[in-house]
Amino acid sequence: MILTNLDARVKLLMLVAVSSVALIIQRPLTLAAVLLLTLILLLAGGVDRAKVWKQTRAMLSIIGGIFIIQCVFCRAGLPLITIGDFTLVTTGGLQMAVVVALRLLIIISSALIVLTGEMRDYLLALRWCRLPYEIVYMTLAALRFIPLLRDEAVSIYSAMQMRGYNIKSANWHKRIKLYLAMLLPITASALHKAGQMSIAMETRAFRCMPNRSEWRSLQFSRGDFIYTAIFFVLLIAIIIFIKQ
Amino acid sequence: MIEVNKLTFTYAKNALPVIKELSAIFNRGEITAVTGKNGCGKTTLSKLMTGILHPDCGSVFIDGEDISGMNLFAIGQRIGYIWQNPNRQLFCPTVAEEIAFGLRNKGLSDVEISSETDRYLQMFRLAAKKSAHPLLLSLGEKQRLALAAVLSLGAPYLLLDEPTGGLDVRCRRLLGVELQQLAERQNCGVIVISHEDDFIRRFCARKVVM
Ligand SMILES: Nc1ncnc2c1ncn2[C@@H]1O[C@H](COP(=O)(O)OP(=O)(O)OP(=O)(O)O)[C@@H](O)[C@H]1O
Ligand SMILES: [Mg+2]
Numbered sequence: 257m258i259l260t261n262l263d264a265r266v267k268l269l270m271l272v273a274v275s276s277v278a279l280i281i282q283r284p285l286t287l288a289a290v291l292l293l294t295l296i297l298l299l300a301g302g303v304d305r306a307k308v309w310k311q312t313r314a315m316l317s318i319i320g321g322i323f324i325i326q327c328v329f330c331r332a333g334l335p336l337i338t339i340g341d342f343t344l345v346t347t348g349g350l351q352m353a354v355v356v357a358l359r360l361l362i363i364i365s366s367a368l369i370v371l372t373g374e375m376r377d378y379l380l381a382l383r384w385c386r387l388p389y390e391i392v393y394m395t396l397a398a399l400r401f402i403p404l405l406r407d408e409a410v411s412i413y414s415a416m417q418m419r420g421y422n423i424k425s426a427n428w429h430k431r432i433k434l435y436l437a438m439l440l441p442i443t444a445s446a447l448h449k450a451g452q453m454s455i456a457m458e459t460r461a462f463r464c465m466p467n468r469s470e471w472r473s474l475q476f477s478r479g480d481f482i483y484t485a486i487f488f489v490l491l492i493a494i495i496i497f498i499k500q
Numbered sequence: 501m502i503e504v505n506k507l508t509f510t511y512a513k514n515a516l517p518v519i520k521e522l523s524a525i526f527n528r529g530e531i532t533a534v535t536g537k538n539g540c541g542k543t544t545l546s547k548l549m550t551g552i553l554h555p556d557c558g559s560v561f562i563d564g565e566d567i568s569g570m571n572l573f574a575i576g577q578r579i580g581y582i583w584q585n586p587n588r589q590l591f592c593p594t595v596a597e598e599i600a601f602g603l604r605n606k607g608l609s610d611v612e613i614s615s616e617t618d619r620y621l622q623m624f625r626l627a628a629k630k631s632a633h634p635l636l637l638s639l640g641e642k643q644r645l646a647l648a649a650v651l652s653l654g655a656p657y658l659l660l661d662e663p664t665g666g667l668d669v670r671c672r673r674l675l676g677v678e679l680q681q682l683a684e685r686q687n688c689g690v691i692v693i694s695h696e697d698d699f700i701r702r703f704c705a706r707k708v709v710m
Contacts, residue, residue: 415591417576419601437592
């Protein structure tokens with residue numbers, strides 16, 4: 257069974273389940289097992305290994321930074337590394353750092369599960385949960401705006417440099433001023449786009465009828481059921497049986 | 501001379517290259533047109549030539565220098581670039597400041613900046629809109645403002661991505677005449693991406709068809 261074809265409701269449920277488990281549970285070994293489970297799910301589900309690595313790699317430096325900060329500033333337990341009289345890392349600190357890093361990795365990989373599907377399927381899934389259509393649609397539309405805004409920021413930034421602004425020789429004070437100057441046109445264009453989009457949608461009969469019908473519908477198949485059952489049995493087994 | 505040498509470029513999300521082994525030469529002292537049907541990669545080519553995008557392989561030389569080693573500031577000193585969408589290059593709070601931005605970066609004195617700004621405002625018929633917000637102008641006015649802001653820099657090459665689209669007949673002719681003068685009198689190399697046969701026939705010395 258390929259992840260892409262899995263029912264969108266199941267994928268959302270997996271995301272919620274896995275990330276809440278990651279946030280509730282403190283035991284490093286259990287967290288490691290949950291991470292392993294989601295990774296197996298991703299790779300067995302036919303997600304490209306290179307893609308998983310690419311998405312994770314971008315976050316690795318941030319996770320590394322948080323790991324080090326946790327190590328150094330959390331001072332519980334016994335001393336582990338000492339420099340002269342000064343205790344640099346404690347056992348409690350290291351454990352906390354491992355826990356936090358694992359949590360972040362789990363959340364990233366469970367987000368990758370959701371990325372295998374199509375936006376409109378999640379729209380249906382969220383509506384199935386009785387959320388109002390307008391809110392669901394608008395949230396997802398806003399998410400689609402993000403890459404557009406990023407493109408716009410990049411092109412304004414390029415335009416500034418090509419018109420003779422030498423970023424390299426600018427001090428931090430000038431740089432901050434420049435970033436603030438970019439903020440205004442980007443915000444203005446986002447607001448403008450949102451206004452135009454709402455008019456465009458109304459002219460194409462958005463919210464024209466009180467009840468909206470759907471051309472597509474989500475089908476919960478036997479394959480979905482088996483997949484979900486196996487996943488949740490494994491997840492619960494991990495929580496119950498893997499202890500320190 | 502700008503030399504484009506066997507450029508190939510693929511957008512990250514696509515499988516097939518948009519531009520494949522493209523070579524061309526753009527001379528100083530004349531206007532060269534670049535044409536081709538929608539989506540054939542003209543805008544992509546212009547972004548590759550200005551270092552905004554990086555080619556998979558192949559290279560671009562400006563007067564013999566490879567641009568792959570230059571940053572956007574260095575390339576901007578050599579090529580003035582106008583985006584197809586003028587909203588993406590206007591970022592100052594007023595029309596006058598938009599023109600002054602580049603002049604200030606060039607290190608001109610305040611007196612020079614204000615006289616130059618006024619000259620370009622006159623030339624592009626924007627004097628009445630001097631203190632308006634650039635994003636509230638009409639499409640044609642935005643295009644004229646972008647042109648003014650870039651022309652005032654005085655770069656030896658100009659690369660304009662469909663500058664005539666929003667311009668009325670008179671402005672279009674004025675732009676053509678202005679570009680021709682830049683090419684002939686100041687030996688500027690002008691490259692215009694355009695669909696307009698009329699404009700091309702009248703003002704462009706050569707034509708690159710993609
Ligand atoms: N950011 C992008 N990501 C993926 N594909 C893109 C991107 N930008 C452009 N393309 C694709 O690349 C192709 C060439 O685009 P480009 O903008 O260079 O065309 P063009 O020749 O300038 O067209 P037009 O005459 O309409 O301005 C198009 O098929 C377009 O869909
Ligand atoms: Mg184009």
